Amino acid sequence: MTDAFATISLVPQPLSLGLLAVPLAPMSVALSLLAGRVIRGHPGLLDRLGDYGGRRFVIDPTDLPLCLLIQPNAAHGAVRLHRQPPSADARIAGPLAALLGLVHGTWDGDALFFSRDLVIEGDTSAALALRNAIDDAELDLGAEISTLVGPFGQMLRQVIAFAERRTGMPLRRMEEPG
Secondary structure, eight states, X not given: OHHHHHTOOOOOHHHHHHGGGSOHHHHHHHHHHHHHHHHHHOTHHHHHHGGGGGSOEEEEETTSSOEEEEETTGXXXXXXXXXXXXXXXXXXXXXXXXXXXXXXXXXXXXXHHHTTSSEEEEOHHHHHHHHHHHHXXXXXXXXXXXXXXXXXXXXHHXXXXXXXXXXXXXXSOOOOOO
């Protein structure tokens, strides 16, 4: 498993720099809609967060010029993008691939933390509660996004699988062998 951590993909710098020109407000609205859908589709997510559901979490992909402020209980999952990490109860930082790998169960959070591919600051118990809630929900962001585009969902799933193969980013939850 440690060999996989040595090859965590980074977002290519031209793509990362291109995000500097993208307005954050429309993307924040889209991400909040996606978060609301995820929360409605996985009601146990907020239950699992318990008292930490009202906390503010910054997810900081270190290879992108933006970060996400997530408020799970605010308006059914508010997500706001920022250029610099805002004040929050907990900050979770690492390459985008590592953060996506956490969500999709590709990589172990403890191993990422101890290999220093992942940094947690602030209320570590809140960050752990978020991680456990996400683990239990077995989220697949690729599938969640694909359902938003209706009849184009199958085509988008193929595009996501292609992008995953080309970039090395875990963009969806892998099927369990069985």
